């Protein structure tokens with residue numbers, strides 16, 4: 216960081232741009248996250264609207280994944296991790312006593328950076344979520360859910376002849392689409408994606424981006440990405456994180472063409488990151 | 489790479505390859521040596537133990553008449569059991585050698601046949617009542633000294649040497665008298681001796697007479713003991729491992745538990761035996777010499793082994809699988825039972841088999857709780873007095889009769905076979921689980 220940038224960062228008290236939206240699906244307010252004594256997220260406030268894709272960008276280690284994982288309490292299992300502030304889903308507080316993490320994760324699904332299919336068949340991978348949540352009343356309904364999920368993930372045609380083959384026998388890109396199918400099979404309200412394309416080739420990436428665009432009709436999506444082109448292609452709003460602070464939020468087009476904050480500009484123009 | 493680097497790398501190559509060669513050489517030597525010892529060990533046990541599965545029989549014509557058996561023709565099955573079968577056998581032997589008249593000689597003559605032969609004869613008559621009153625031709629089990637001589641196919645006319653053989657290979661070493669050798673020779677000349685497979689070794693319990701001693705009681709005892717061990721230790725150990733690995737908070741208490749488990753794995757097994765004696769037998773008044781107590785003691789000993797290997801297996805399951813399941817809304821128990829456990833199962837089974845194999849070969853703690861008893865009857869339940877294979881080996885190895893040597897090796901063979909079957913089961917189970925990826 217140049218001295219000027221450092222000054223700009225230290226001077227940063229409040230996120231630049233409008234962090235709230237008119238029809239929020241999820242709202243994070245003044246969220247701090249600590250790993251033990253070390254603070255990873257500083258006072259982040261950010262909304263995710265219905266039917267929109269929010270992209271989170273920023274240099275490595277700035278806390279994008281940490282923030283994303285707070286949105287469905289995946290951080291619960293890290294003993295040293297402490298979250299303060301308030302996060303709500305449709306107005307219900309995530310970290311209140313009434314919120315059951317199992318139910319929450321059925322409503323807020325997650326796709327991980329590395330494809331991680333279960334050690335089960337392709338069919339069982341997709342059917343697992345609906346099964347444990349009791350979403351299908353009989354086998355035929357389950358078959359329907361599996362087929363439509365695979366279809367929406369753009370994978371059905373490739374695997375329809377081998378649904379009983381292990382999920383791990385697919386290629387990396389297919390596996391990631393399988394993971395997406397698995398996530399949408401439980402019909403969540405929000406989908407969190409942590410660098411879903413980082414292990415994929417451009418063609419597979421393009422397919423997944425298309426898919427994200429389609430999914431936006433029914434879901435709210437938050438996606439972490441290192442590719443600014445991807446953020447520009449799939450998202451409506453973009454949030455720029457820097458060393459645990461949310462520096463700037465705004466319409467994607469504006470962020471990439473006319474960033475307000477010096478740090479955002481530096482990152483976008485490739486001066487660091 | 490520039491030229492200087494290339495030169496430098498090349499200079500080190502020879503040394504590196506040499507090191508690899510030396511390392512490989514060590515490895516191959518080690519494997520060859522261990523294989524050699526294994527073959528030697530197995531070979532010697534096989535050579536010594538295989539004769540235990542065979543027995544020598546003598547062909548005798550036996551009169552099954554009212555006079556000889558001392559019962560009437562219409563005797564009930566009960567009464568038949570009490571008939572004078574040993575008398576019938578002695579009579580048959582005396583008929584064959586009418587010149588034998590002295591009491592001492594007669595006793596020696598009867599000594600050629602095993603004292604168990606009369607029971608075989610009783611069984612025969614019970615099954616063939618129509619033979620009552622006839623003279624039948626039967627093969628009777630021979631005494632162990634006879635068995636030893638005939639099996640080694642020695643020339644019975646050689647000089648006899650009593651006691652230890654000091655390189656005088658041509659001498660017979662036997663407790664049989666010269667008279668007995670003569671009679672035996674006559675049996676042999678007439679073709680009335682036969683060495684064949686005998687199920688006695690597998691169907692009988694222990695006996696003071698080597699030719700009647702079998703491993704059945706010990707085998708059943710081992711099976712019962714291992715069953716108890718498995719039933720107790722497997723679920724407890726797996727549950728403990730899952731709790732410690734997946735659910736327990738990381739704090740000083742869990743650290744303490746972990747250290748203690750690791751220490752327990754290193755406690756000498758006899759200590760568990762003493763514990764079993766003090767708690768289960770003296771305090772809880774459980775039966776002595778019973779597989780149930782043996783099983784409990786051995787499961788205490790096996791628990792740490794299974795816990796440690798199960799934890800290793802659970803740890804080896806990639807965290808991404810757990811995250812994926814949790815991210816879909818699986819509850820912690822579902823994450824474990826649906827995803828982690830199936831993937832860890834092969835490793836858990838391997839650990840279990842190692843633990844059970846140790847338990848199968850364990851002697852010391854079982855001596856403490858009295859499983860060293862002389863068991864003739866086949867145990868019918870887990871509370872019946874019984875012994876186990878390694879203890880039986882230990883008992884027979886200690887017995888003075890020479891014929892017990894082959895029984896000892898035979899028992900070791902059975903123990904090894906038991907082990908192989910166990911390992912095979914584990915491999916098959918593992919295959920089954922692995923096929924589910």
Ligand SMILES: Nc1ncnc2c1ncn2[C@@H]1O[C@H](COP(=O)(O)OP(=O)(O)OP(=O)(O)O)[C@@H](O)[C@H]1O
Pocket residue numbers: 250255274275276277278279280281282293295
């Ligand atoms: N489990 C953890 N325990 C302790 N510190 C952690 C843990 N996970 C992340 N951190 C720290 O929190 C900070 C933010 O990490 P995070 O993974 O959110 O970064 P990121 O923005 O996702 O980076 P990347 O783009 O490289 O994935 C980093 O400094 C990291 O070292």
Ligand SMILES: [Mg+2]
Pocket residue numbers: 279280281409
């Ligand atoms: Mg990350």
